[in-house]
Amino acid sequence: MTVAPKISYLDIKEIVLKRIKNFTWAPGSIMPGEIELATEFGCARATVNRAMRELAEDGYIDRKRKAGTRIKSFPTRKAKFVIPIIRDEIELTGATYRYALINREFRDPPDWLRTQMTIPQNTPVLHLMCLHYADSKAFQYEDRWINLNAAPKAVDQDFEEMGPNEWLIKQVPFSDAEITFSTINADTQVADLLNVTVGTALVTLERITWFTNAPITYTKLYFHAGYQMTSRL
Amino acid sequence: MTVAPKISYLDIKEIVLKRIKNFTWAPGSIMPGEIELATEFGCARATVNRAMRELAEDGYIDRKRKAGTRIKSFPTRKAKFVIPIIRDEIELTGATYRYALINREFRDPPDWLRTQMTIPQNTPVLHLMCLHYADSKAFQYEDRWINLNAAPKAVDQDFEEMGPNEWLIKQVPFSDAEITFSTINADTQVADLLNVTVGTALVTLERITWFTNAPITYTKLYFHAGYQMTSRL
DNA sequence: TGCCTTATTATGTATAGACATAAAATCCAT
DNA sequence: ATGGATTTTATGTCTATACATAATAAGGCA
Numbered sequence: 194m195t196v197a198p199k200i201s202y203l204d205i206k207e208i209v210l211k212r213i214k215n216f217t218w219a220p221g222s223i224m225p226g227e228i229e230l231a232t233e234f235g236c237a238r239a240t241v242n243r244a245m246r247e248l249a250e251d252g253y254i255d256r257k258r259k260a261g262t263r264i265k266s267f268p269t270r271k272a273k274f275v276i277p278i279i280r281d282e283i284e285l286t287g288a289t290y291r292y293a294l295i296n297r298e299f300r301d302p303p304d305w306l307r308t309q310m311t312i313p314q315n316t317p318v319l320h321l322m323c324l325h326y327a328d329s330k331a332f333q334y335e336d337r338w339i340n341l342n343a344a345p346k347a348v349d350q351d352f353e354e355m356g357p358n359e360w361l362i363k364q365v366p367f368s369d370a371e372i373t374f375s376t377i378n379a380d381t382q383v384a385d386l387l388n389v390t391v392g393t394a395l396v397t398l399e400r401i402t403w404f405t406n407a408p409i410t411y412t413k414l415y416f417h418a419g420y421q422m423t424s425r426l
Numbered sequence: 427m428t429v430a431p432k433i434s435y436l437d438i439k440e441i442v443l444k445r446i447k448n449f450t451w452a453p454g455s456i457m458p459g460e461i462e463l464a465t466e467f468g469c470a471r472a473t474v475n476r477a478m479r480e481l482a483e484d485g486y487i488d489r490k491r492k493a494g495t496r497i498k499s500f501p502t503r504k505a506k507f508v509i510p511i512i513r514d515e516i517e518l519t520g521a522t523y524r525y526a527l528i529n530r531e532f533r534d535p536p537d538w539l540r541t542q543m544t545i546p547q548n549t550p551v552l553h554l555m556c557l558h559y560a561d562s563k564a565f566q567y568e569d570r571w572i573n574l575n576a577a578p579k580a581v582d583q584d585f586e587e588m589g590p591n592e593w594l595i596k597q598v599p600f601s602d603a604e605i606t607f608s609t610i611n612a613d614t615q616v617a618d619l620l621n622v623t624v625g626t627a628l629v630t631l632e633r634i635t636w637f638t639n640a641p642i643t644y645t646k647l648y649f650h651a652g653y654q655m656t657s658r659l
Numbered sequence: 660t661g662c663c664t665t666a667t668t669a670t671g672t673a674t675a676g677a678c679a680t681a682a683a684a685t686c687c688a689t
Numbered sequence: 690a691t692g693g694a695t696t697t698t699a700t701g702t703c704t705a706t707a708c709a710t711a712a713t714a715a716g717g718c719a
Contacts, residue, residue: 199702199703200703201702201703202702202703210600213600214598214600214601214637214638220599226668226669226670227669227670228669236703236704237703237704237705238670238704238705239672239702239703239704239705240702240703240704242670242671242672243702243703245670246670246671253600256669256670256671257669257670257711257712257713258668258669258670258671258710258711258712258713259667259668259669259670259710259711259712259713259714260668260669260670260711260712260713261668261669261670262669262670265599266599267511267595267599268599268600269508269509270508270509270603271506271507271508271509272506272507272508272509272605273504273505273506273507274504274505274506274507275502275503275504275505276502276503276504276505276659278500362500366453366498366499366500366501367443367446367447367486367501368447369658369659370503370658370659371656371657371658371659372505372656372657372659373654373655373656373657374607374629374654374655374656375629375652375653375654375655376609376627376628376629377627378611378625378626378627392611392625393611394609394610394611394627394628395609395627396607396608396609405447419608420608421606421607421608422606422607422608423604423605423606423607424604424605424606425602425603425604426509426602426603426604426605432672432673433673434672434673435672435673459698459699459700460699460700461699469673469674470673470674470675471674471675471700472673472674472675472702473672473673473674475700475701475702476672476673478700479700479701489699489700489701490681490682490683490699490700491680491681491682491683491698491699491700491701492680492681492682492683492684492697492698492699492700493681493682493683493698493699493700494698494699494700495699495700
């Protein structure tokens with residue numbers, strides 16, 4: 194006799210997802226409860242629960258106590274982009290990573306920066322301009338501002354060898370951040386640095402980083418022409 | 427006597443995360459095992475397990491059987507963007523959504539599309555050009571291609587009232603997709619449609635959608651100037 | 660009819676115990 | 690030493706049971 198191998202929560206996810214895609218259970222309708230499914234699959238309710246919990250997380254179903262589980266009519270798809278360490282991103286393509294500091298300046302924060310970071314007028318900041326190369330090609334221009342009240346050790350760093358991101362991550366590896374993707378037409382400065390013609394459309398990524406509610410740093414990254422981000426969902 | 431309220435897996439997540447951010451456990455080091463933590467918190471191993479599983483999912487720790495759980499030196503941050511239904515995205519801003527079909531044409535697929543969608547040469551496709559308005563302002567231009575072998579019912583749709591995305595989602599609400607964010611300089615056609623000057627940098631989103639491994643549709647969305655996506659991580 | 664209280668119920672979480680599994684650590688024979 | 694087989698161990702998963710909780714449904718009263 195062959196023994197039926199025990200069903201896993203992954204199997205259940207797969208089966209249920211198939212039924213959803215099948216329209217076995219129509220979009221918008223209530224699907225069977227956990228106990229019913231557990232009986233059908235011959236497993237414990239906890240196993241079904243885990244499968245359903247993950248399907249809800251993936252945006253396929255809505256769950257509510259007492260009301261039951263409902264197939265979403267319009268599944269909420271979430272594109273997840275892993276924000277890579279730039280060195281890794283470049284080395285993954287087989288290219289050699291190189292970093293260069295272009296400028297380093299202590300100064301008062303400009304108004305737009307104070308608004309972005311919500312820091313008071315007298316906050317001392319360090320402004321860095323950096324370039325990241327893939328082989329000999331400019332891959333990304335980094336416009337970096339560091340709040341020196343929040344990260345006073347940055348004063349003693351010359352940032353000649355190590356990029357500010359790598360340095361900051363060593364100081365505070367775990368922090369909160371808000372990132373914004375957008376696009377701009379390259380101005381003369383950026384065009385020159387990234388070796389493109391003025392006006393070229395470039396992907397930009399802005400990031401504000403906090404550590405325990407104190408704004409530490411603001412960055413604007415300008416990617417090389419043709420940069421794109423892909424995600425499966 | 428006050429009874430200590432039972433600890434939840436969420437409490438554990440919080441406590442452990444605090445210790446990680448604290449450097450109580452150094453980045454790169456091994457942290458205590460599940461049994462040890464369960465003892466410390468006075469709860470079952472399963473409870474600790476769930477907390478740790480989610481922290482791993484969130485990119486803070488790495489877990490390996492036998493080897494134990496290690497604090498990541500470089501946490502992998504994932505930016506999650508919810509891909510909204512355009513009608514919802516526009517109506518959420520308080521504006522009125524309006525859709526307009528610009529052109530509809532049956533034709534053979536151009537070479538670049540066949541490459542993108544991996545469909546054979548003789549596949550009949552429907553090419554649609556659509557505009558999505560927020561109030562009277564052009565919000566997004568949609569360049570849509572539908573594989574008529576995969577979605578034959580599209581032949582009978584005039585797409586005058588309902589946009590192709592809404593229609594397709596009703597046909598197959600749950601499908602797989604690959605999306606790519608990028609940027610382009612507006613050409614004369616797009617500039618005209620979105621009412622910007624030629625060369626303006628625009629955010630674009632390309633999406634290929636499959637249903638049970640059959641490529642259904644390819645879209646390229648051109649957003650209005652100044653469009654940006656923000657995510658917290 | 661309408662409002663408030665109470666019961667019901669599906670999901671949410673916790674637990675102790677068990678077995679599975681991947682991978683490191685050890686041991687052994689060559 | 691070196692390669693291969695074996696043991697050990699931390700995480701991965703499943704089960705049966707229990708209680709918690711949110712939200713709907715039902716009941717009762719004015």
